[in-house]
Amino acid sequence: MAQQERAIRTRRAILEAAGAVFDEHGYTSTTISMVLERAEVTKGALYFHFPSKESLAQAVLNEQVPFGAVPPQPCKLQEIIDMTFVVGQRLLSNSLLRGSVRLAVDQETPSGVDHGEPFRQWAHRLTALLEQARTQGELLPTANPRETVDLLVGSFTGIQLMSRALTNRADLGHRLSVLWAHILPSIAVPGVLIALDSRADRGARVLESLEVAAS
Amino acid sequence: MAQQERAIRTRRAILEAAGAVFDEHGYTSTTISMVLERAEVTKGALYFHFPSKESLAQAVLNEQVPFGAVPPQPCKLQEIIDMTFVVGQRLLSNSLLRGSVRLAVDQETPSGVDHGEPFRQWAHRLTALLEQARTQGELLPTANPRETVDLLVGSFTGIQLMSRALTNRADLGHRLSVLWAHILPSIAVPGVLIALDSRADRGARVLESLEVAAS
Numbered sequence: 001m002a003q004q005e006r007a008i009r010t011r012r013a014i015l016e017a018a019g020a021v022f023d024e025h026g027y028t029s030t031t032i033s034m035v036l037e038r039a040e041v042t043k044g045a046l047y048f049h050f051p052s053k054e055s056l057a058q059a060v061l062n063e064q065v066p067f068g069a070v071p072p073q074p075c076k077l078q079e080i081i082d083m084t085f086v087v088g089q090r091l092l093s094n095s096l097l098r099g100s101v102r103l104a105v106d107q108e109t110p111s112g113v114d115h116g117e118p119f120r121q122w123a124h125r126l127t128a129l130l131e132q133a134r135t136q137g138e139l140l141p142t143a144n145p146r147e148t149v150d151l152l153v154g155s156f157t158g159i160q161l162m163s164r165a166l167t168n169r170a171d172l173g174h175r176l177s178v179l180w181a182h183i184l185p186s187i188a189v190p191g192v193l194i195a196l197d198s199r200a201d202r203g204a205r206v207l208e209s210l211e212v213a214a215s
Numbered sequence: 216m217a218q219q220e221r222a223i224r225t226r227r228a229i230l231e232a233a234g235a236v237f238d239e240h241g242y243t244s245t246t247i248s249m250v251l252e253r254a255e256v257t258k259g260a261l262y263f264h265f266p267s268k269e270s271l272a273q274a275v276l277n278e279q280v281p282f283g284a285v286p287p288q289p290c291k292l293q294e295i296i297d298m299t300f301v302v303g304q305r306l307l308s309n310s311l312l313r314g315s316v317r318l319a320v321d322q323e324t325p326s327g328v329d330h331g332e333p334f335r336q337w338a339h340r341l342t343a344l345l346e347q348a349r350t351q352g353e354l355l356p357t358a359n360p361r362e363t364v365d366l367l368v369g370s371f372t373g374i375q376l377m378s379r380a381l382t383n384r385a386d387l388g389h390r391l392s393v394l395w396a397h398i399l400p401s402i403a404v405p406g407v408l409i410a411l412d413s414r415a416d417r418g419a420r421v422l423e424s425l426e427v428a429a430s
Contacts, residue, residue: 026323028243105376107317108241116380147393151374154390158373159366161320165331175369178362186397 011049014039015063018056019096026102027057027109057103057113064100064118065125070206071213076133077188080126081180081198082206084156088172089203091160105161122153143187155179173200226264229254230278233271234311241317242272242324272318272328279315279333280340285421286428291348292403295341296395296413297421299371303387304418306375320376337368358402370394388415 017039021030032053036046050056067090068083090097100118109115123146130145139145159179163172180198188196232254236245247268251261265271282305283298305312315333324330338361345360354360374394378387395413403411 023322026243026321028241029323102322104380106241106321106323107238107379108244108321108323119377119380148397150377150390151370151393151397154374154377155366155370155394156373157376158371159369161372161376162334162365162369164322165319165334175365178366179370182363182366182401183397185401 007049010041010045014041014046014049014056015059016096019060019063019094019099022057022060022099023095023102026106027053027113032056054110054112057109058117060096060100061103061113061115061118062121063096064104065121067094067097068122068125071210075138075192075195076129076136077138077184077192078196080129080133080152081196082202083126083129084152084176084180085173085198085203086206087156087203088160088169088176089207091172092169101157101160105157119153119157123149126152138189138192139187140189148183148187151183173203176200177202222264225256225260229256229261229264229271230274231311234275234278234314237272237275237314238310238317241321242268242328247271269325269327272324273332275311275315276318276328276330276333277336278311279319280336282309282312283337283340286425290353290407290410291344291351292353292399292407293411295344295348295367296411297417298341299367299391299395300388300413300418301421302371302418303375303384303391304422306387307384316372316375320372334368334372338364341367353404353407354402355404363398363402366398367394388418391415392417 014035018030018035021034021038025034030053032043032046035056036043039046046056050059068087070079070082070086073079073082087097091101103109103113104115104118126149127145130139130149133139134143134145156176156179159175160169160172163169163175177198177200180196184193184196184198229250233245233250236249236253240249245268247258247261250271251258254261261271265274283302285294285297285301288294288297302312306316318324318328319330319333341364342360345354345358345364348354349358349360371391371394374390375384375387378384378390392413392415395411399408399411399413
């Protein structure tokens with residue numbers, strides 16, 4: 001059992017190191033030695049968990065969606081809003097998440113690595129929530145959850161990218177707030193719309209409440 | 216004069232070759248020799264126009280906005296919609312545009328190259344049009360042209376990227392149509408809203424009319 005725990009910790013340490021290196025150097029320029037040095041693990045340990053650079057990149061890509069974990073909300077639209085703000089906030093400080101986003105976005109990520117996977121995972125997770133929102137009567141009858149979700153995932157990707165290029169992501173919260181201000185009136189019923197919180201600092205506040213709950 | 220014309224043509228040939236090579240290989244893996252071979256020009260001609268790989272990349276980045284050229288419309292919101300669809304349509308076939316977009320999006324583009332420049336150019340061009348739309352009474356009083364434009368540029372960037380990752384951009388027209396269906400009700404007055412055309416094949420139709428007009 002202790003051995004299994006150690007293996008889980010080692011795997012995580014490798015993933016975090018790999019995320020940081022992929023974030024800084026991109027797929028092509030990253031070498032296994034760079035990851036080894038950063039993770040402070042042996043070559044044997046790394047190859048035990050990840051037989052190749054491709055498999056390491058894929059694992060980093062697959063780690064993206066858990067970073068959207070937020071407390072469940074009675075209003076499912078609020079829960080979706082919270083996920084976007086929390087991911088935005090975590091992008092500021094978490095290099096595994098940043099590396100994962102870079103691999104998904106950079107065209108250089110080779111075709112042997114499925115960089116469409118996080119897009120599909122986000123779409124799957126968010127569509128389930130938006131379908132729940134529909135069942136609960138939060139959505140206008142014209143809303144099409146699958147289309148709205150595809151738009152959200154694509155827009156979020158580009159908005160964080162533009163925010164990174166222009167302000168090193170300092171204005172990401174504000175940009176997400178603008179996104180929601182434009183989209184929500186087209187999908188939410190008025191009674192829900194008025195109660196939603198999509199202000200720029202929403203991510204920081206949700207993360208704060210998570211930390212308080214954990215302490 | 217003939218000499219000047221030749222110089223303009225050579226410069227364009229180099230830019231188009233560079234765009235194609237940047238699109239296929241990204242910034243880091245692209246070499247000047249690859250561009251020379253593709254453009255079929257001499258080293259001297261290339262260095263006359265572009266003294267370095269950085270300056271070549273910057274010129275490719277700066278070529279992006281002219282690809283949004285569309286016929287002026289009485290309704291300025293329609294003109295903005297047309298620009299997005301025409302750029303989407305041209306991304307399918309134009310490798311200079313594709314290379315320019317890749318340089319703007321890829322994190323590997325070095326800090327000596329200003330890859331925020333096309334974002335700023337788009338924002339500038341579109342804000343002027345949206346301000347005109349406001350003056351003409353097309354916008355709801357709550358619309359904020361600068362914020363809407365930043366959202367459009369960021370969302371377009373991510374939507375084309377997701378479309379490339381999942382369908383090699385085959386569904387880009389549909390995705391743009393979904394974007395507009397979500398945003399327009401939050402910014403356009405109803406009388407304008409009903410007359411706008413943002414169907415998925417809008418880009419193909421606008422380009423067709425441009426070709427007919429030119430023939």
